[in-house]
Amino acid sequence: MVNITDKIKEIEEEMRKTQKNKATEYHLGLLKGKLARLRAQLLEPGPGSGASGGSGFDVSKSGDARVALVGFPSVGKSTFLSKITKTRSEVAAYSFTTLTAIPGVLEYGGAEVQILDLPGIIEGAAEGKGRGRQVISTAKTSDLVLMVLDATKKAEQRALLEAELEAVGIRLNREPPNIYLKAKKAGGMKITFQSPPKNLDEKMIYNILRDYKMLNCEVLVRDDTATVDDLIDVIMKDHRKYIRCLYVYNKIDSVSVDFLDQLAREPHTAVMSCELDLGVQDVVDRIWKELRLIRVYTKRKGIDPDFSEALIVRSNSTIEDVCDSIHRTLKDTFKYALVWGASARHIPQRVGLGHPVADEDVVSIVAK
Numbered sequence: 001m002v003n004i005t006d007k008i009k010e011i012e013e014e015m016r017k018t019q020k021n022k023a024t025e026y027h028l029g030l031l032k033g034k035l036a037r038l039r040a041q042l043l044e045p046g047p048g049s050g051a052s053g054g055s056g057f058d059v060s061k062s063g064d065a066r067v068a069l070v071g072f073p074s075v076g077k078s079t080f081l082s083k084i085t086k087t088r089s090e091v092a093a094y095s096f097t098t099l100t101a102i103p104g105v106l107e108y109g110g111a112e113v114q115i116l117d118l119p120g121i122i123e124g125a126a127e128g129k130g131r132g133r134q135v136i137s138t139a140k141t142s143d144l145v146l147m148v149l150d151a152t153k154k155a156e157q158r159a160l161l162e163a164e165l166e167a168v169g170i171r172l173n174r175e176p177p178n179i180y181l182k183a184k185k186a187g188g189m190k191i192t193f194q195s196p197p198k199n200l201d202e203k204m205i206y207n208i209l210r211d212y213k214m215l216n217c218e219v220l221v222r223d224d225t226a227t228v229d230d231l232i233d234v235i236m237k238d239h240r241k242y243i244r245c246l247y248v249y250n251k252i253d254s255v256s257v258d259f260l261d262q263l264a265r266e267p268h269t270a271v272m273s274c275e276l277d278l279g280v281q282d283v284v285d286r287i288w289k290e291l292r293l294i295r296v297y298t299k300r301k302g303i304d305p306d307f308s309e310a311l312i313v314r315s316n317s318t319i320e321d322v323c324d325s326i327h328r329t330l331k332d333t334f335k336y337a338l339v340w341g342a343s344a345r346h347i348p349q350r351v352g353l354g355h356p357v358a359d360e361d362v363v364s365i366v367a368k
């Protein structure tokens with residue numbers, strides 16, 4: 001029996017051999033759809049998915065958010081974990097020193113962020129090489145992927161890793177495509193475009209949906225630049241995960257200043273040397289920013305706030321969200337709040353439930 005990995009290879013080979021032109025466009029679109037289905041199967045536990053199935057390492061979540069350290073072997077993932085948390089993860093000059101997921105806790109101004117040190121992955125990880133599939137499945141459970149790269153290694157490493165994560169449905173620093181798709185019980189397919197599409201047409205959408213056996217559905221393409229890949233992502237939305245990613249180049253002690261400057265200018269990128277303790281705190285601050293969380297310190301009248309314990313809410317939260325995170329019924333007795341910090345126009349500012357809070361605000365809730 002042909003296994004899934006072989007089938008994937010076959011389709012990839014066929015796509016490589018097929019010339020891209022108007023005549024082959026529909027065929028290539030269908031192949032992409034098949035490939036996406038097979039890759040999803042690869043991660044499903046069960047028959048045909050191989051011994052390790054699709055599950056990640058068995059580490060329970062803790063703290064306010066989870067960050068996964070993903071990278072090739074020996075780029076310094078464990079060195080970084082050991083530097084920023086109290087956990088010691090083995091560090092050595094040889095590849096695959098780390099063999100399982102090692103959790104550590106980053107304490108950040110009263111917030112607690114779980115940092116997961118993971119084994120190094122290699123090319124072909126998505127198809128089951130090494131512990132790759134397990135590593136990637138674990139990365140899929142994180143709120144932020146910290147892609148650790150070796151500044152002394154070739155630039156391709158980043159694209160290779162991205163391709164591995166993409167292959168299992170992780171979408172880094174991207175928003176879900178702006179395509180509305182709803183399955184129906186009957187009525188056939190209804191395809192509409194908000195404005196003339198540049199990379200899709202009705203026949204293409206029809207063919208792919210039919211291949212996915214979605215014969216009754218409604219599609220509205222809101223974005224005129226949407227592609228076949230976007231459509232497939234929307235069809236496969238249960239297998240897609242949109243995660244933020246911070247690219248971190250380690251070992252900058254071993255590259256020229258010019259090169260380092262070039263790296264640091266790339267988007268979503270930070271540079272550091274764990275060995276020389278350069279830039280490590282910047283990376284920690286960037287992690288917090290990328291998580292898009294807000295720390296709020298509560299204060300009782302006449303008592304200083306406790307900065308070792310923060311209430312964590314998502315960015316764009318209001319005083320109402322802060323109340324809800326303290327107690328479900330708190331806003332029923334809410335009269336007003338006093339706010340000190342970046343969100344306050346004067347200090348303290350007296351505000352209502354709709355007031356948006358900022359990171360590190362101090363809040364005092366006054367009840368009726």
Ligand SMILES: Nc1nc2c(ncn2[C@@H]2O[C@H](COP(=O)(O)OP(=O)(O)OP(=O)(O)O)[C@@H](O)[C@H]2O)c(=O)[nH]1
Nearest residue numbers: 073074075076077078079092096097098120274275
């Ligand atoms: N020059 C230099 N070497 C570093 C730096 N950080 C880590 N190293 C070295 O890189 C080697 C690998 O470090 P590890 O932390 O074990 O790397 P890893 O990514 O956890 O490796 P695996 O667990 O095997 O995937 C060790 O010899 C470290 O001492 C750095 O900033 N500069």
Ligand SMILES: [K+]
Nearest residue numbers: 074092094097
């Ligand atoms: K190592």
Ligand SMILES: [Mg+2]
Nearest residue numbers: 077078097098
């Ligand atoms: Mg390691």
